[in-house]
Amino acid sequence: MPIRPRTNVFLADQGARLEVPSDVLVPGDGEGRSGVWLAQQGHRVTAVDSSQVGVAA
Secondary structure, eight states, rough: OOSSOOOOHHHHHGGGGSSSSEEEEEEEETTSSSHHHHHHHTTEEEEEEOOOOOOOO
């Protein structure tokens, strides 16, 4: 399954409200797009997903 390159619009709009750097927990991150995007913005991210095909480290 290819990873979609962009984060969701809500996160992109609201991400500016977070102080950089922040410790961010991203539950249910699936493909990891949200966690990756937040890390690229300078945050310390912990992303989790209970799916066996979700976040891969």
